[in-house]
Amino acid sequence: MGRLRKLLIPGVDKKLLVRDAVKTMPELTRRRFITAGTSLGALTLLTGCDVVDSSSAEELLKKVSKFNDAVQAWMFNPDALAPTFPESMITKPFPFNAYYGLDEAPEIAGADWKLEVRGLVDNKKSWTLDELYKLPQVKQVTRHICVEGWSAIGSWTGTPLRDFLNLVGADTHAKYVWFQCADKDGYNSPLDMRTALHPQTQMTFKFGDEILPRAYGFPMKIRVPTKLGFKNPKYVLSMEVTNDYKGGYWEDQGYNSFSGS
Amino acid sequence: MTSLAVSDHQAETATPAKVIQPVWVRMVHWVNAVAMILMIMSGWQIYNASPLFGFSFSSNITLGGWLGGALLWHFAAMWLLMVNGLIYLALGFATGRFRKKLLPITPAGVISDTKAALTFKLSHDDLSKYNSVQKLLYTGIIVVGVVIVLSGLSMWKPVQLHWLVSLFGGYDIARYVHFTCMALIVAFLVIHVALALLVPKSLRAMIIGR
Numbered sequence: 001m002g003r004l005r006k007l008l009i010p011g012v013d014k015k016l017l018v019r020d021a022v023k024t025m026p027e028l029t030r031r032r033f034i035t036a037g038t039s040l041g042a043l044t045l046l047t048g049c050d051v052v053d054s055s056s057a058e059e060l061l062k063k064v065s066k067f068n069d070a071v072q073a074w075m076f077n078p079d080a081l082a083p084t085f086p087e088s089m090i091t092k093p094f095p096f097n098a099y100y101g102l103d104e105a106p107e108i109a110g111a112d113w114k115l116e117v118r119g120l121v122d123n124k125k126s127w128t129l130d131e132l133y134k135l136p137q138v139k140q141v142t143r144h145i146c147v148e149g150w151s152a153i154g155s156w157t158g159t160p161l162r163d164f165l166n167l168v169g170a171d172t173h174a175k176y177v178w179f180q181c182a183d184k185d186g187y188n189s190p191l192d193m194r195t196a197l198h199p200q201t202q203m204t205f206k207f208g209d210e211i212l213p214r215a216y217g218f219p220m221k222i223r224v225p226t227k228l229g230f231k232n233p234k235y236v237l238s239m240e241v242t243n244d245y246k247g248g249y250w251e252d253q254g255y256n257s258f259s260g261s
Numbered sequence: 262m263t264s265l266a267v268s269d270h271q272a273e274t275a276t277p278a279k280v281i282q283p284v285w286v287r288m289v290h291w292v293n294a295v296a297m298i299l300m301i302m303s304g305w306q307i308y309n310a311s312p313l314f315g316f317s318f319s320s321n322i323t324l325g326g327w328l329g330g331a332l333l334w335h336f337a338a339m340w341l342l343m344v345n346g347l348i349y350l351a352l353g354f355a356t357g358r359f360r361k362k363l364l365p366i367t368p369a370g371v372i373s374d375t376k377a378a379l380t381f382k383l384s385h386d387d388l389s390k391y392n393s394v395q396k397l398l399y400t401g402i403i404v405v406g407v408v409i410v411l412s413g414l415s416m417w418k419p420v421q422l423h424w425l426v427s428l429f430g431g432y433d434i435a436r437y438v439h440f441t442c443m444a445l446i447v448a449f450l451v452i453h454v455a456l457a458l459l460v461p462k463s464l465r466a467m468i469i470g471r
Contacts, residue, residue, distance in 0.1 A: 058333075060337075061330075061333040061334065061337050062333070064333070064336070064337040064340070065333055065337070068336055076418065076421045080420055080421055081420075082423075083419075083420070083423045083426075143432060145419060145432065146311070147310075147328065147332070148310035148328060149307065149308070149310060149311040150311045151419075151432050151433065226420050250329075253329055254327075254329030254330060254333065255329050256332065256333075260418075260420070260421075261417070261418055261419045261420045
């Protein structure tokens with residue numbers, strides 16, 4: 001211990017130290033702190049350049065993210081219902097949001113559009129908008145939460161996706177329903193089957209009792225109130241029931257695919 | 262020689278053998294420091310994706326490069342912060358440290374110690390005893406730490422933990438609470454580091470224990 005103390009306070013008059021540790025220590029310890037501060041700064045620089053951007057750190061973070069998915073799946077009830085709100089709480093105007101401007105949003109002619117159904121389903125027939133509109137619809141007012149942090153309450157009306165999946169004879173033991181969309185650069189997103197079968201997950205045809213406007217995904221959007229906004233594809237062209245993880249527009253760039261709220 | 266021997270002897274006896282900061286406190290303190298800095302820097306990057314106020318944080322002081330990267334950092338460092346924080350709270354209560362070190366806090370004590378501190382008359386002879394200002398700040402920052410975690414959880418899982426969101430008065434308010442707690446922690450950090458520099462032996466105690 002004595003040797004350690006000498007190492008810690010080299011060159012300090014011991015008498016002074018004994019008489020008044022407070023007076024002698026500050027300068028020395030301050031000097032030590034500056035040294036420590038310098039190395040801490042160097043570490044920050046390192047983490048700024050070498051560690052953070054290095055692929056090894058990225059790989060580690062992705063592993064933690066996968067681990068988080070597993071923990072969340074184990075910890076939380078996937079059938080938990082998203083809170084619903086009175087219509088008076090609807091956010092007006094409801095924000096348009098995409099990785100492109102509104103003028104670049106897909107313009108789809110409803111009469112020509114057909115929903116393509118592929119993969120592990122009994123009936124692979126494509127559906128026209130008129131056919132889809134005839135399916136029983138429900139309205140729900142829920143909160144849309146964006147991965148960016150903002151949120152907005154909206155009113156969405158449509159057919160529960162699980163009813164449609166049953167109707168087309170989908171293999172509901174498959175892992176995913178994968179959606180492809182008309183957004184520029186080809187938006188797509190996978191939805192885990194459990195969430196696809198969630199009672200509030202909806203094939204949406206109306207926003208605020210009006211036919212879904214172009215800004216919000218005409219002719220069809222998938223509304224998933226238990227997931228972040230980017231897991232709610234708009235301008236849907238096709239759905240595929242599959243056991244393969246096919247990735248997604250944002251998922252491939254690093255947003256967590258679970259992204260359940 | 263004789264005098265040196267005497268002073269040596271005095272040095273032995275004058276330096277108390279008692280540990281000011283036990284090893285578990287020092288460990289959770291520094292792990293927390295790292296976790297906190299990672300959480301704050303990645304949190305600033307996340308904030309930038311949709312700022313609550315009319316400013317953004319410079320990319321020089323954020324972590325993750327973009328929202329997706331920052332979220333990965335935030336939800337990885339979250340484990341470090343949570344596990345370490347729970348260990349701290351459990352040991353703090355179990356060992357009686359919170360009760361012995363942080364209580365009681367009286368308004369009169371805080372006022373007189375604040376005056377003494379501002380006039381540089383506050384005694385730091387016995388670092389094992391916290392003065393009233395320290396007690397208030399340390400207790401306060403523990404509370405802020407709990408609130409920032411709870412508000413963070415309610416933003417992370419607003420469906421699963423909707424009761425927690427309600428407790429904060431809604432999702433949007435939880436965001437402001439989360440931000441405010443961050444601001445309080447950063448303010449604490451500035452004061453905490455400044456005071457540690459003014460009384461460096463307290464810093465030494467947090468590194469080597471005495």
